[in-house]
Every structure is written in structure tokens, then in C-alpha cells.
Amino acid sequence: MKTILKSLAGNTLIFAIGNSVSILLTFVMVPFYTKILSPADFGISDILTTTTAMLVPLVSLNVFSAIFRFALDEENHIEIFTNGLLISLIGGFLSLVVSGILSLLGIKYSSLVGVYLGITLLLNLFQNFTRGINKVKSFAISGIIATLSNVLSNVILMWVFKFGLNGYLYSLIISALITTIFLFIDNKLYTYISLNKKSWSNTKDLLIYSIPMIPNSFAWWLTNDANKLIILAFVGPSANGIFAIANKIPTMVTTIFGMFSNAWQMTAVKEKEKSYTTELYSLTFNLMFGGILIINAIVVVLIQWFMGFYVSDKFYNAWKLVPILLMTSFFSNISAFFGTTYLVAKKTKGLFTTTIWGTTINIALSFVLVPLIGINGAAISGAVGFFIVSILRLKQTSEWIKIQIEWKLQGILILGYATLTVFEYINFSLIIIKVSIIMIMMIFLLRYIKRNQSRKGL
Numbered sequence: 001m002k003t004i005l006k007s008l009a010g011n012t013l014i015f016a017i018g019n020s021v022s023i024l025l026t027f028v029m030v031p032f033y034t035k036i037l038s039p040a041d042f043g044i045s046d047i048l049t050t051t052t053a054m055l056v057p058l059v060s061l062n063v064f065s066a067i068f069r070f071a072l073d074e075e076n077h078i079e080i081f082t083n084g085l086l087i088s089l090i091g092g093f094l095s096l097v098v099s100g101i102l103s104l105l106g107i108k109y110s111s112l113v114g115v116y117l118g119i120t121l122l123l124n125l126f127q128n129f130t131r132g133i134n135k136v137k138s139f140a141i142s143g144i145i146a147t148l149s150n151v152l153s154n155v156i157l158m159w160v161f162k163f164g165l166n167g168y169l170y171s172l173i174i175s176a177l178i179t180t181i182f183l184f185i186d187n188k189l190y191t192y193i194s195l196n197k198k199s200w201s202n203t204k205d206l207l208i209y210s211i212p213m214i215p216n217s218f219a220w221w222l223t224n225d226a227n228k229l230i231i232l233a234f235v236g237p238s239a240n241g242i243f244a245i246a247n248k249i250p251t252m253v254t255t256i257f258g259m260f261s262n263a264w265q266m267t268a269v270k271e272k273e274k275s276y277t278t279e280l281y282s283l284t285f286n287l288m289f290g291g292i293l294i295i296n297a298i299v300v301v302l303i304q305w306f307m308g309f310y311v312s313d314k315f316y317n318a319w320k321l322v323p324i325l326l327m328t329s330f331f332s333n334i335s336a337f338f339g340t341t342y343l344v345a346k347k348t349k350g351l352f353t354t355t356i357w358g359t360t361i362n363i364a365l366s367f368v369l370v371p372l373i374g375i376n377g378a379a380i381s382g383a384v385g386f387f388i389v390s391i392l393r394l395k396q397t398s399e400w401i402k403i404q405i406e407w408k409l410q411g412i413l414i415l416g417y418a419t420l421t422v423f424e425y426i427n428f429s430l431i432i433i434k435v436s437i438i439m440i441m442m443i444f445l446l447r448y449i450k451r452n453q454s455r456k457g458l
Contacts, residue, residue, distance in 0.1 A: 039241030057217035071132025092118035150175035227378035246321035331386035338393035358389035
């Protein structure tokens with residue numbers, strides 16, 4: 001077990017190194033965006049990128065997810081990559097055709113979104129295949145290249161040439177294209193292409209795995225991002241810009257979790273069906289999410305002070321949404337952790353059945369709460385939606401893996417987080433009390449770690 005955890009930590013560190021530049025520069029760029037773009041423009045940019053993210057699994061038939069999973073298990077990498085590439089190229093061609101037609105009909109930004117979508121299909125395919133063949137260092141480096149190229153093009157196009165929102169979209173396209181080319185050359189992906197390996201049988205296997213995940217991906221988008229469209233409809237683009245800024249910090253926490261998740265998926269597949277699988281899942285779950293709750297608690301304590309200099313005055317009130325959105329992020333990460341179990345077991349149909357309930361509840365609550373309490377309603381709806389998904393997935397995956405959650409530990413940590421959140425909303429300023437609560441949370445997590453070290457020799 002100790003060796004497995006070291007391997008998991010090592011792979012997580014590699015992904016962390018690759019993403020550290022991305023996190024840092026993305027963090028730094030938010031003040032840049034808030035000074036150049038109005039809240040309305042920022043809200044529109046967020047809608048466009050969100051819509052693209054929603055369309056990717058639909059247009060590609062979600063084949064990149066199958067590519068990653070099958071590449072981990074099987075040795076016929078040329079056949080897997082060739083057939084996945086053909087599907088992605090067809091999807092990219094269709095996206096360009098449709099976006100061109102929409103552009104002729106006068107739909108603003110459609111051509112740029114179409115180009116970005118087409119390149120993103122290939123980027124996702126290359127990234128997932130690279131991970132699947134265990135080239136994690138190349139995958140990590142690609143994250144650095146994507147961020148640096150995006151930041152550089154942002155500065156040139158938005159600040160120097162004053163292209164505004166168009167410059168933002170051009171930058172996304174440029175960075176995606178550069179990253180795609182890097183992965184293709186660095187991993188010699190051209191050596192995995194052979195038209196002689198075109199196989200309907202292999203393509204069918206890939207699609208049987210990936211197609212059931214399309215509704216899940218779409219429903220996941222509805223759970224996570226449809227609130228932005230509801231805000232746009234009932235409150236307006238400026239409010240959506242505020243919501244997008246507030247979501248930056250929770251998204252960063254999710255990105256940090258993503259580093260672990262990338263490594264965890266590889267470990268979970270490798271260690272499936274071992275005698276200690278339940279113990280591994282349980283320990284990993286409690287440590288990871290205990291740590292996230294403590295990180296969230298620290299963020300809540302610092303958020304008002306931080307927002308005072310991080311964003312311009314017109315975005316300052318976004319801090320009020322952050323504590324709720326952090327819980328949305330927390331439950332999103334929990335449900336994603338359980339989602340790995342479906343991927344390992346290759347039972348992807350179960351992903352949709354759980355997500356649809358969270359989606360339905362989220363959208364229904366949003367339509368009720370957003371007109372009543374504005375963007376706060378969207379934040380609350382998202383948290384409830386992901387909470388429902390987490391509970392359902394815990395119950396469903398228990399058929400394969402019985403994760404032993406330390407309810408007392410997680411309950412105490414959630415209580416500490418909730419207390420600190422209330423303190424921020426009522427402007428309770430006694431810092432010694434806040435620090436004490438965070439210290440108590442840390443002590444409980446450390447006691448859990450120590451108990452498991454002595455019991456399991458970790």
C-alpha cells in the first residue's frame with residue numbers, strides 16, 4: 001500500500017508541476033481581464049467557452065474518454081489512436097461546416113467558436129492518449145505550453161492591439177493549436193497512425209464505451225454551467241460576469257483536484273480487483289477531501305481581503321458567492337471521485353443515471369431561486385445539484401467498491417467550514433477564533449492520518 005500511495009503522490013506531483021504554471025498565470029490574468037473587459041463582455045466570454053466545453057463530447061462522440069481508458073489496458077495503441085483520430089477529424093469537419101453556416105446567418109462569434117471547437121477535439125484526443133500510454137511528463141509540459149501561449153497571445157491581442165473580446169477568443173484558438181502541435185510532435189503521435197488499422201470492430205468497442213457518456217457529459221454541463229445561461233436570461237450579462245469571477249477561485253481548487261484525479265484514474269485502473277482496493281479507495285477519499293475542506297476554509301477566511309486588491313471595484317461583491325461556490329466545487333470533486341469507479345469498471349451507463357437527477361434538481365432550483373435572489377440562487381442550486389449526484393454515486397458504486405467514509409471526521413470539517421462562512425457573512429473580525437477553528441480542523445485530519453499510519457503501516 002505504501003508503494004502505491006507513493007506512486008500516486010509521484011504522478012500527482014508531475015501533474016502538479018505541469019499545472020502549477022497554468023494555475024499561477026491564470027490566477028494572475030484575472031485582474032488583467034477585469035480591467036480590459038466589462039462585466040458584460042466577461043460574461044459573454046464565459047458563456048462562449050462554456051458552450052464549447054459542452055459541445056466537445058457531443059461532437060467527438062466523447063471518444064477521447066474511451067481512448068484514455070482503452071490505452072491504459074490494451075497494447076494495440078496504433079489501432080486505438082487511428083480510429084479515435086478518424087472520429088475526431090469527422091467531428092472537427094462538421095463543427096467547421098456548421099459554424100460557417102451560422103456565421104453566414106449572422107450569429108456573432110460562431111466562426112471563432114467553430115474553429116476553437118475543432119482544434120479542441122484534437123487536443124483532447126492527444127491529451128488523453130498521451131496519458132493513456134503513460135507519457136505523463138509530456139502531458140504536464142503541454143499544460144505549461146498551453147498557459148504560456150495563451151497568456152502571451154492575450155497580452156499581445158487584448159492589450160497591445162486592443163482586440164477586446166475577439167482577442168480573448170483568438171488567444172484560446174492559438175494556445176489550443178500550439179499545444180496540439182506540441183503533443184503530436186513530442187510524442188511522435190504520427191507513428192500511431194495507420195489507415196491499415198481502420199477497424200469497425202475497434203471503433204464499435206470505443207463507441208460502446210464512450211457514447212453512453214455523452215448524455216452524462218451534457219447533463220454534467222447542465223449541472224455545472226447551465227446556471228450561467230439562467231443568470232443571463234433573468235439578471236443579465238453583467239451579473240454573469242460577476243458569477244464568472246466568483247467562480248475563478250473554486251475552479252482553481254477543482255483544477256488542483258484535477259491534478260490528483262489524473263493520477264488517481266491511472267492508479268485505480270492499475271490496482272483494480274486487488275484485495276486492498278476498498279482500503280485504498282477509503283483512505284484516498286478521506287485524505288483528499290479532508291484536505292480540500294481545510295483549503296476551502298482558509299480561502300473563506302481570506303476572501304474579502306483578497307478580493308479587495310485582486311479585482312477591480314466593479315467585481316468586488318463577487319466574494320459573497322465564493323463560499324457557496326466552494327461547496328459546489330467540493331461536491332463536484334466528490335462526485336468526480338466516485339465517477340472514476342464507473343470508468344474503471346467500464347460501466348459508464350451509470351454515470352448518466354446519477355447525473356440526470358442532479359441536473360434536474362439544479363435547473364429546477366435555478367429557475368425558482370435566480371428570479372427571487374439573483375445570482376446567489378444559482379450558486380445554491382449548483383451546490384445542491386452536485387450534492388445529490390455525490391449521494392447517488394456513493395450508493396450506486398457501493399455495489400463494486402464499499403468506500404468507508406469517516407463521517408465523524410468529514411462532519412467536523414464541514415461544520416468548521418460552515419462556521420467560518422457564517423463569520424464572513426456577518427463580518428465577525430476576531431481572527432484568533434478563525435485561526436483556532438482552522439487549527440482544530442487540521443488536528444482532526446492529522447489524527448486520522450496518524451491512526452491509519454499506526455494501523456496500516458503507511
